[in-house]
Amino acid sequence: EVQLVESGGGLVQPGGSLRLSCAASGFIFSTDWMTWVRQAPGKGLEWVANIKQDGSEENYVDSVKGRFTISRDNAKNSLYLQMNSLRAEDTAVYYCATLDYYEYFGYWGQGTLVIVSS
Amino acid sequence: QSALTQPASVSGSPGQSITISCTGTSNDIGDYNYVSWYQQRPGKAPQLLIYDVVKQPSGISNRFSGSKSGNTASLTISGLQADDEAAYYCASFTSKYTWVFGGGTKLTVL
DSSP states (O other): OOEEEEEOOEEEOTTOOEEEEEEEESSOGGGSEEEEEEEOTTSOEEEEEEEOTTSOOEEEOGGGTTTEEEEEEGGGTEEEEEEOSOOGGGOEEEEEEEEETTTEEEEEOOOEEEEEOO | OOOBBOOSEEEEOTTOOEEEEEEOOTTTTTTOSOEEEEEEOTTSOOEEEEBTTTBOOTTSOTTEEEEEETTEEEEEEOSOOGGGOEEEEEEEEOTTSOEEEBOOEEEEEO
């Protein structure tokens, strides 16, 4: 059974940093693109970033470019999102998900809540 | 990276069919068949319903079907059930090697 478990969310002040983690199991992690998707309270889904199987390619939504960095450790079956210079508008539940065949978001974690507030 | 356009809400009675539209541009839906649909119940993670415009993952009811014409994709739910009440999101690959979601549609089963 595929499992994705996010952690690392919490309350952070504007301008602060946070690192999210996603522990994967139940599939061959190193063979899948992975992605982060977020959802602000009461709002819709927003794709944030994705990363290629070997970490050699990353893509980001314009609003987080230069502030967020996606990475992965295939030896630890883990995905990460380093978030710097956080803003109030980054407040959201952050989901990690598989990006199957670079075509669709097949499996999702339960999400971790990030609140950016003073 | 503007969001795809979905109606904010739709409704239908049990047994009926409803269709949710998702309108993009020639830089996303119009040019790629990487359109997918997700169901999200309150407080839960999204779940994949349809991928590559028309394909169903295993375990998903065949009451859910997808289609595309030009820059608009559609999700049809037939034989509406109370359990279908949820939010539905479309997503598409874009020409900038990014992904974009629709704003979401809340389905109410009357």
